[in-house]
Amino acid sequence: MDRIPILKxxxxxxxxxxxxxxxxxxxxxxxxxxxxxxxAKSKGVLIDISGLDIVDSFIGRMLDTIAAVARMLDxxxxxxxxxxxxxxxxxxxxxxxxxxKTALTVERGMAMIGLGVSTIHGxxxxxxx
Amino acid sequence: xxxxxxxxxxxxxxxxRVRQQxxxxxxxxxLGTVDQTKIITAASELARNALEYGGGGMAVMEIVTxxxxxxxxxxxxxxxxxxxxxxxxxxxxxxxxxxLGLGLSGAKRLSNEFEIHSSxxxxxxxxxxxxx
Numbered sequence: 001m002d003r004i005p006i007l008k009x010x011x012x013x014x015x016x017x018x019x020x021x022x023x024x025x026x027x028x029x030x031x032x033x034x035x036x037x038x039x040a041k042s043k044g045v046l047i048d049i050s051g052l053d054i055v056d057s058f059i060g061r062m063l064d065t066i067a068a069v070a071r072m073l074d075x076x077x078x079x080x081x082x083x084x085x086x087x088x089x090x091x092x093x094x095x096x097x098x099x100x101k102t103a104l105t106v107e108r109g110m111a112m113i114g115l116g117v118s119t120i121h122g123x124x125x126x127x128x129x
Numbered sequence: 130x131x132x133x134x135x136x137x138x139x140x141x142x143x144x145x146r147v148r149q150q151x152x153x154x155x156x157x158x159x160l161g162t163v164d165q166t167k168i169i170t171a172a173s174e175l176a177r178n179a180l181e182y183g184g185g186g187m188a189v190m191e192i193v194t195x196x197x198x199x200x201x202x203x204x205x206x207x208x209x210x211x212x213x214x215x216x217x218x219x220x221x222x223x224x225x226x227x228x229l230g231l232g233l234s235g236a237k238r239l240s241n242e243f244e245i246h247s248s249x250x251x252x253x254x255x256x257x258x259x260x261x
Binding site: 024054083093 | 141142144145148149152162163165166167169170173174177221232234235238239
């Protein structure tokens, strides 16, 4: 079964969603991500969707669910890299993803959850939010 | 005019196939990036509806010619239980399943034309068109 790789980036986890999501893949991602948050004691999750040319309500619901579960495990979720056409379409669809934070780039996403670039280079714990 | 293309919808990966096929046709008639994204997203919502609420069905795709240029017409059919109250089903936030309730109303907003035919026990057929 296909799985989406989850990378550790300092105190955060980075997921790059590049492929077309379907049910099983989405469920697998939710499960992998929650166990990895615990295992890596991550404080944040960055979901890069720059590779997605559409986000429908199914994927939107997945993003919302991941953010809600991560929040309960004390991790912030930021969705990064949304394409402009996707943003326009999501609003018209009526899906504003109010439960998730968004940032234009991975770097800004890291800053948003209080994990600056210095954290990645080996100075953990000194970044304010 | 080219012929109809049919994609069966039986499982989650078929929804992905519908999206891919719609993308090919949308590019063929020269839709811009935003319009492509809208029609593919609408198709994705309706294909998933057919799967989740209609127990599967099929998508029929066709390039049509209108007074001001080409368009893409997509029809989604299932033999499921049908929709007893279409008006209610078209309301934002209303869902009979576990979804967000944006499928029908959202797909309508993302299309230029939207038709729905459904009655209890007789399945559902939804036709959307996006003009260039």
